[in-house]
Structures are given as C-alpha cells and as structure tokens.
Amino acid sequence: GESVGLHLPTLSVQEGDNSIINCAYSNSASDYFIWYKQESGKGPQFIIDIRSNMDKRQGQRVTVLLNKTVKHLSLQIAATQPGDSAVYFCAEIDNAGGTSYGKLTFGQGTILTVHP
C-alpha cells in the first residue's frame, strides 16, 4: 500500500501472476479516483478511473475496487506482464467547490516489478 516517507512501497511479482496495488486515501469528500502508471523516464499515464457511486470498475486486464467505508482503493492487474513494471499512483479528487478543476491529491506511489 501507499505511505508517506522516503521509500516507496514495492511489489514484486512473477510474469503471469495477478497483482494488487493498494491505496489509502484521506478525504472522505473525494468523489472521483484515478489510477496512473508511470514508467521510467515518462510522465504518468491514465489507467482507469472510478466514481464514488461505484465500488468496482473493470478495464482491460485491470480492475479498480473502491471501499468508501475504510477509504481504500485498489488496482488489480490480471496476468501481469513485464511491460506492467512501473510506479503506480492513485489520485483522489474532491469536486465540491464549484470550480472547473477539483482538488486533486496524489498518493506516493507503489513500485511494481514484474519478473519474467
């Protein structure tokens, strides 16, 4: 899972395994959540999102689960591949306030390493 500190959490898996990356968010008013993937030397890329009125959303090989009771978000990657190796960030957005840009907060990130 994600935490504040100098060292990012890490997850090492074998190719073909399923991966689960966790994120604890802090703002109970957050109503939209995004997972980003950042490969070495690149900017973060959007993977999947979920709104607070849902508890599960599936994409291609990825599933996001949202538990609002305990303010927990997870990203599940099925049949993990070496190309999935990256840092994964969750982001929470609080859209209250009537602005055009919601208050977005990123988690620290988790390093996923996939071994062939």
Added chain:
Amino acid sequence: DVKVTQSSRYLVKRTGEKVFLECVQDMDHENMFWYRQDPGLGLRLIYFSYDVKMKEKGDIPEGYSVSREKKERFSLILESASTNQTSMYLCASSFAQGKSSGANVLTFGAGSRLTVL
C-alpha cells in the same frame, strides 16, 4: 493522439539563472498544471491555470511563477534558480468540469528533469 509536450527533457542550470520550462497541449484543454516530482514526496502542485491569463497557486508556489498567454501554452518560470529546485517537473492539462465526463483526468507530459548546480 492527444499530447502534452514539454520542450526540454533535460536541463542543467547554474544557481541564480532564470529558467523557463515550456508546455504545450493540443487538446483544447482549459486547465493546465505544473507539478514537481521528488523521490519520497510524490507529485506536488506548484501552480495551475483554469483559463488564459488566469493562475492559481498550488501547494508549493514559492520560488516559481507562471505565464499563460495562450490557451495551449503554460510556462513555468524560476526567477533565480536554486539547488533545491533540482527536480523532475511535470506539466499536465485537463478539460474544465462539465465539459467532459473525464474532466478531472490529467494528461501529463513526459517531464523536464532540471538540475541546478
């Protein structure tokens, strides 16, 4: 394919120099953002802009300024670079809320790694 382009991938500057980091997006996004990314600290918002000539301070604006003269371009300026501004700088953009169902989805550039000596 949608794009956020940061003009410089790597820069090395000296303490006290003025530094310009340029960012251009071709998606007609209203919102643009500058973040810095440091190990263990994650992404921290420096400044953002929700319209041309409009800017708002983020969480760590000290030592930075920004300029948005055109919708597609958002510049980050370090008036007098210091060694503690050595970092990876990420530009991002998004639609305004209400314009798109994915309005809060930020599209990021590849980053500009700045080293201040």
